[in-house]
Amino acid sequence: MLRSTFRKHHKWFGIVMGFFLIVFCVSGILLNHRHAISGIDVSRGMLPSRYEIKQWNSGLLRxxxxxxxxxxxxxxxxxxxxxxxxxxxxxxxxEGLPQGADMRQMRGMAGVSYGAGQKSSHEFFAVSQYGLYRTDGRHRWHHVALPTGEEERLTDVTSRGDTLVVLSRSYVYVATAPYRTFRRVEIPAPSGYDGKVSLFRTVWLLHSGELFGTVGVIIVDVISVILIIICVTGLAFWLTAKISVRQSLKRLKGRALKTLLSWHDIIGRKTIVLTLLICVTGWMLRPPMMIPLALSRVPAVPGTIQHSCNAWNDRLRMVRYDEAAGDWMVSTSEGFFSLGKDIQHPVPQRISDAPPVSVMGLNVLQREKEGGKWLCGSFSGMFVWDRQTSTSTDYFTHQPAPKSAGAPFGKTAVSGFTDDIIVGGRHDGIVVEYDKGTSLLQQPSWMNRLPMSLWNVALEAHSGRLFIGNIATYVFVLVMGMAAVWSLITGLKIRRKPNKNSKRK
Structure with a gap:
């Protein structure tokens, strides 16, 4: 390809997607510092109308x-x-919960009973990603301390009798009345454990820099700033070149062009490997590449946060006690496992013939009120799981469940379920979808514009959904990522010095 063609590609690809690349970089920096911005909200009135909460969608009812x-x-x-x-x-x-929509994203609630007769007591707990809370008689929440590690995220809470179990992404925390002291339990490695991790998760952590801890995050932030400088200097060079000035200002314009081109050229060439790495790993995290990545497993990179002595590091999602089977079971990124009868001394064994679960994880895991079967809901759908017969059927069609979860978002992206509320004479429960919500339960109008966390807004911008809706999940990031890669490559091509032995210089 001729150098002039490379120049045209670099120019127009850069102009068209420069704005989006700047948005990706700024939103990426925000996503990398969730704790720092967790208390900042954005009014939904400032966002496109599709971001209004309607019919309990967007996870409002989990x-x-x-x-x-x-x-x-x-x-x-x-x-x-x-x-x-x-x-x-x-x-x-x-009341009593921390300020900020991100701090109030509740993952689960559970009630415990202890004592007997007139001295019996009831306690209710709720868990967000950042903390465990208990409510008093006035329905006010109070924070409960857990012996968690730094920035360890919580995923679920459940109970059996007077035993309260809190699950993080890596450990189990167990307490009994009065629930002041929790014991951290590390689940042993299951049989056949090989230490391998999800390739999708590895690429995800590499893209954000988290794979190498705080140092890696800072490096990726710096690369994002570099990409912003490259975009700004490139666009400024193009605009400055278009400006017509008087004869007396031409020398000043020439100096400005030379400075902008020098910055654009030097920074672009010196950081080409790092900027290409960020762009390539970014578009690989969306379909169609994310599916083969999610199905592939690789050894954990030594010296990274994935290389852990804990076999369940960052893999635990939901936990329940099965009265019929007489065991504790846990949903993980590796599938379902039975932990045995004693949660404080778990012995993990894989549960075969479990229903499919989206790579995004479970949102619903609870027993039917009649029949004792389990309801398992995720973005791959809702399934009825009979552990006694090792069978799973689709909740809606009653057909046998597929063997694999398929795409991250199925036809029915289930985000919540309730059988405690009875409307329209329905006693079999209400399923809530992430996008559509549910038409069976009326939502108060004052909830339509509940604030959205800055972190979630940054996620919507980073994924492209803020601009073109859910279709961005499948095409936008892929196209923008490939365009960014081509723009960087063509930029390197036109700035490389021609070979002295070449006939055409």
Whole structure:
């Protein structure tokens, strides 16, 4: 390809996608520092209308918990709300929780009972990614300390009798009344454990820099700033060249062009390997590349956060006790496992014939009120799982469940479920989808514009959904990533000095 053709490609690819690349870089820096911005919210009125919460979509209803006074607590992406069993009205139950929508994304709720007779007591707990909270008699939340590691994220909470179990992405935390002290339990490695990790997760951590800890995150932030400088200097050079000036200002314009080109050229050439790495790993994290990555396993890179003595590091998602089977079971990124009868001395064994779960993880895992089967809901759909017969069927079609989860988002992206609220005479429960929500449960209008966390806004921008909607999940990042890679390559081509032995210089 002629140098003039490379120049045209570099120019127009850079002009068209320069703005989007700057947005990707700024949003990427924000995503890398979630704790720092967790208390900052963005009004949904500033976002496209599709970001209004309607019919309990966007994870607003993840699950419910029946309180001791007969009322129902609804928890999800905006905290906890209190209603009755027919959802006649809703009031906020977020007093005592930290400020910021990101801090109030509740992963689960559980109630425990202890004591006997008139001295019996009930306690209710809720868990977000950042902390465990207990409610008092006035429905006010109080933080409960856990012996977690730095920035360890919590994923679930459940109970059996007077035993409270909190799950993080790496450990199990167990306590009994009065629930002041928790014991951290590390689950032993299962039989056949080979230490390999998901290639998708490895590329994800490499893209963000988290693979190498704080140092890696800072390096990726610096690369993002470099990409911003490259985009800004490139666009400024093009605009400056287009400006017509008087004869007396031509020398000043020439100096400005020379300075901009020098910065653009030197920074671009010196950092080409790092900028290409960020762009390539970014578009690999979206379809179609993410599917083969998610299905592939590789050894953990030594010296990284994935190289851990804990076989379950960053793999745990949800935990429940199965009364029929008489064991604790846990949902992980590696599938379902039985932990045995004693949660404090777990012996993990893989559960075969489990229903398919999206790579995004489970959102629903609870027993049916009648029949004792398990409801398993994720972005791959909802399935009814009978552990006794090792069979799974589709909740909606009643057909046998597929063997694999397929694409990250299936036809029915289930984000929540409740059977504590009875509307329209339905006693079999209400399924809530992430995008569509549910038409069976009326949502108060004042919830439409509940604030959205800055981190989630950055995620929407980084994935491209902020610009063109959900179709961006499948095409936008892929196209923009490949365009960025080609723009960098053509830039290197036109700035390389011609070979002295070449006939054409």
């Amino acid at each position: 699950g419910t918990c029946r309180m001791d006074d007969g009322r129902v607590a609804v928890y999800g992406s905006a905290g906890v709300f209190l209603t009755d069993t027919v959802a006649s009205s809703f009031v906020s139950m977020n």
